[in-house]
Amino acid sequence: MIDNGLLVQMLIGALLGVSVYLPLAAGQLSLATPAFYAVGGTLAALLSTSWPALGAGPDGSLPLASFLLVLLLGGLLAGSLALLVGRLVLRLQGIYLAIATIALVEIVRVAILNLPFTGGAIGIFGIPQPFPTAAGYLLPALGLLALAGWVCQRLEVMPLGRAMAAVRNDELAAGCMGIDTTRVKLTAFVLSAVLAGSTGALAAHFLNTWNARQGSFDTAVTMLAFVILGGARSWLGPVVGGLLLTALPELLRPVGDGRLVLFALVILLGPVLFPQGLMTPALLERLGRLGERADQGEPQP
Amino acid sequence: MIEALLQTLLNGAATGGVYALVALGYTLVFSVLGVINFALGALFSLGGYLTYLLMGGAISANGALPGWGLPLPLALPFPLALVLAALLTGLASLVVERVAFSPLRRRNAEPLLYLITSLGAGLALVNLLQMLMGAEGYAFPAGALAGLPAAVVVGGARIRSVQVLLLAVCAAAVLALTLWLEHSRSGRALRAVAEDATTARLLGINSDAMLRLAFLVSGGLAGLGGGLIGVSISLPGPYVGIGYGLKGLAVLVLGGLGSVPGAIAGGLLMGLAEALVPGEASGWRDALAFAILFAVLLLRPNGLLGRRLVEKV
Amino acid sequence: MTIPTTAPTPATSAPLLEVRDLTCRFGGLVALDRVSFAVQPGEIFGLIGPNGAGKTTLFNLIYGLTPSSGGAVLWRGATITGLPPFRRNRLGLARTFQNLRLFDGLSVLDNLLVALRRQPGESLLGGLLASASHRRAERQRLDRAGQLLEELGLAALAERPAGTLAYGDRRRLEIARALTTRPSLLLLDEPAAGMNPAEKDDLCGLIGQLRSRHQLTVMVIEHHVPLLMRLCDRMAVLDFGQRIALGTPEQVRHDPRVIEAYLGGAPP
Numbered sequence: 001m002i003d004n005g006l007l008v009q010m011l012i013g014a015l016l017g018v019s020v021y022l023p024l025a026a027g028q029l030s031l032a033t034p035a036f037y038a039v040g041g042t043l044a045a046l047l048s049t050s051w052p053a054l055g056a057g058p059d060g061s062l063p064l065a066s067f068l069l070v071l072l073l074g075g076l077l078a079g080s081l082a083l084l085v086g087r088l089v090l091r092l093q094g095i096y097l098a099i100a101t102i103a104l105v106e107i108v109r110v111a112i113l114n115l116p117f118t119g120g121a122i123g124i125f126g127i128p129q130p131f132p133t134a135a136g137y138l139l140p141a142l143g144l145l146a147l148a149g150w151v152c153q154r155l156e157v158m159p160l161g162r163a164m165a166a167v168r169n170d171e172l173a174a175g176c177m178g179i180d181t182t183r184v185k186l187t188a189f190v191l192s193a194v195l196a197g198s199t200g201a202l203a204a205h206f207l208n209t210w211n212a213r214q215g216s217f218d219t220a221v222t223m224l225a226f227v228i229l230g231g232a233r234s235w236l237g238p239v240v241g242g243l244l245l246t247a248l249p250e251l252l253r254p255v256g257d258g259r260l261v262l263f264a265l266v267i268l269l270g271p272v273l274f275p276q277g278l279m280t281p282a283l284l285e286r287l288g289r290l291g292e293r294a295d296q297g298e299p300q301p
Numbered sequence: 302m303i304e305a306l307l308q309t310l311l312n313g314a315a316t317g318g319v320y321a322l323v324a325l326g327y328t329l330v331f332s333v334l335g336v337i338n339f340a341l342g343a344l345f346s347l348g349g350y351l352t353y354l355l356m357g358g359a360i361s362a363n364g365a366l367p368g369w370g371l372p373l374p375l376a377l378p379f380p381l382a383l384v385l386a387a388l389l390t391g392l393a394s395l396v397v398e399r400v401a402f403s404p405l406r407r408r409n410a411e412p413l414l415y416l417i418t419s420l421g422a423g424l425a426l427v428n429l430l431q432m433l434m435g436a437e438g439y440a441f442p443a444g445a446l447a448g449l450p451a452a453v454v455v456g457g458a459r460i461r462s463v464q465v466l467l468l469a470v471c472a473a474a475v476l477a478l479t480l481w482l483e484h485s486r487s488g489r490a491l492r493a494v495a496e497d498a499t500t501a502r503l504l505g506i507n508s509d510a511m512l513r514l515a516f517l518v519s520g521g522l523a524g525l526g527g528g529l530i531g532v533s534i535s536l537p538g539p540y541v542g543i544g545y546g547l548k549g550l551a552v553l554v555l556g557g558l559g560s561v562p563g564a565i566a567g568g569l570l571m572g573l574a575e576a577l578v579p580g581e582a583s584g585w586r587d588a589l590a591f592a593i594l595f596a597v598l599l600l601r602p603n604g605l606l607g608r609r610l611v612e613k614v
Numbered sequence: 615m616t617i618p619t620t621a622p623t624p625a626t627s628a629p630l631l632e633v634r635d636l637t638c639r640f641g642g643l644v645a646l647d648r649v650s651f652a653v654q655p656g657e658i659f660g661l662i663g664p665n666g667a668g669k670t671t672l673f674n675l676i677y678g679l680t681p682s683s684g685g686a687v688l689w690r691g692a693t694i695t696g697l698p699p700f701r702r703n704r705l706g707l708a709r710t711f712q713n714l715r716l717f718d719g720l721s722v723l724d725n726l727l728v729a730l731r732r733q734p735g736e737s738l739l740g741g742l743l744a745s746a747s748h749r750r751a752e753r754q755r756l757d758r759a760g761q762l763l764e765e766l767g768l769a770a771l772a773e774r775p776a777g778t779l780a781y782g783d784r785r786r787l788e789i790a791r792a793l794t795t796r797p798s799l800l801l802l803d804e805p806a807a808g809m810n811p812a813e814k815d816d817l818c819g820l821i822g823q824l825r826s827r828h829q830l831t832v833m834v835i836e837h838h839v840p841l842l843m844r845l846c847d848r849m850a851v852l853d854f855g856q857r858i859a860l861g862t863p864e865q866v867r868h869d870p871r872v873i874e875a876y877l878g879g880a881p882p
Contacts, residue, residue, distance in 0.1 A: 029413065091602060095337065096554060096558075096602060096603065099594070103591035103594045110587050151742060157741075158742075158748070159730070159736075160732070162720075166720070166728040168719075170715050172679070173715035174728070175700045176677065176699050176708075177703060177729040177792075179700055179731065180700050217543070221416065221417070261428045264424035264427075268421030270417065270418075271410065275414070614711065
């Protein structure tokens, strides 16, 4: 059933959902998250297995500080890549942008598969562990998710967040109102990449091995499904979508071989049955009001 | 030397032909509906497996019913099996339309949602195939291309005839498609709907029927591609179509969304470029298509032959 | 009704906006053909002409939304050709659109807040940490937005999604949004479209008031010529991409080329 290992995987799913959500919140359909996830994970795997300064022990352990450093570096590398590529890619519109980002995912995947130091098809294994059990990863994963959520929440009352919403609504009009739309889109893209990269670094340690298959096209669209099925109106949507859809294949194990078909059917029917996703604007409003009442100390209904 | 080069070019053109088929499949639906059918790759795989079964092939030990084959009075020769498989795949494509596209169209859903539902449909199909046929590779029955010499001699060089066959079939299919679109009543009606659905409807054209026709032909093209790859190489697994589907997508965008000549030119370009990658770097071959696409999009944001979308202010 | 005006500044002062031999070609079609005129600070400048004369294209060129094929646009004497629209806005231009381009998914208030960008003293990190400077800047933004909503009679609708507003309110919201950026020049593209005579009258009065209260220069495209006749200090008339007249409403009204362009219909 739902053990600690699955919980961590669910949190990773939620993190990747938020990563896909960020460019979408600025009106950009970017499917590049798996590429940055792969980059972050690969860097983490390489550093932890081959950089002595991190102090990986012979028993396969890793100091906590080194782990956190690697998380940061994974995010930074992914962010730098996004900065490089973003300016070029974000000139594209609509479906062209989506496909260009899919192309990026494939290029990164093949590069990781073929570069001499990234482990080839087998990948890198025996990645040192900062925690003895899966449960240890819960806190960092939750922490990362809380950080991401806090940033998303703050964005709503910041000029940058409003600019992102304006660009999403009408990019041309937003430009005419003095918004540097290229910069706004790029910022969302880079934030998304940093989150994906750090998540990749976390996942690489959690999974103990890492290979090129971690970032691929169908995972990109599955992550998009987290956002769409969870609800694209707020960052809570992809969190809910990510948690549920990551848990689903595991929960369906008793069904046997047909579970992947069932999972695919959920993705197929989701948009039909829940056009606004699970976190609908109406629901978000109710949650908002509940929060306000809690602040004011009124009794809950 | 010349022989090797000719063979390479031929291989590239043949593969490019298959990419073009897939790209054309996307183009047909995109031109009418304005969205990409992400289930096309799965239909490609389906076509491959159907061709195999129709030729008397049996399910392998890993599948649901090991050793089982279609209860055919006799195994069909390859050409017949291929055509029939393509037709059946076209029908499957209609099912995909009914299940993944119709419900959204009725609610005027935004294009993004079709991406999800069509991927869901595609994944469901691929996993169904995996359940049924198993995840192992399938080689087509020996003697599948009986009667075809192993190699032909062109200009003094011997080249594998199966590649010639591949190229010939792709070329024939593309030609048939173009003729149909240009000169037949239904083809022109389809193009009318693609151009301007409202006017077409006012002229009495049933745009829903045209959409279904687009899905039918599109599925048929993908299925054809799957059967061709199956017989010329093999079917490494149900996910083979996903790879070709992605490449086809790259070709689609490279040539310019909605452009038929663009899809053909793009396909050939991709196929030849990939074939010219030297053997030592063959692992990078898969990235080449996407690197080319990336580069082209940066220079021409609407593809090689795509139309610029001018926003009205 | 009398329209409150500031005294028009003499034509010898430096123009705020100038177009010189501005040309725009789309393939073989010439949308604008060497159009020249200057707009003086503080005046209300009208732009009229039959359908397809090139009026909106001219706005698009002035604002940098469409590239020009020749000629120049000058702002306070300096060329701004090549600057993207957002830079032109930051220099002091603002516009509304013929077909209304509001941020429908955002509230009325947010439509205005969007145009109030990050202040020089504000940082991203400050925003994330809800620092004092961020909170101060937010208060200032809310104050300014609130003022404009009051002024344009939209205060009661502040929380409503812009997409749900009545047509007249949407038009006023677009004007409010354009004013948020404290422009020197306001370009209004058919602001009276779809309005009845009483509403057009109110709009006339509003534009005049806004001109004096916000020290604006205004350029207006309108189909309803009598409205512009009452409102404008000067006008330019376009036909088939060419400027066929320039002057005060009285001068333009009696220009034979203008009368002919309107096909001998009732003189404007």
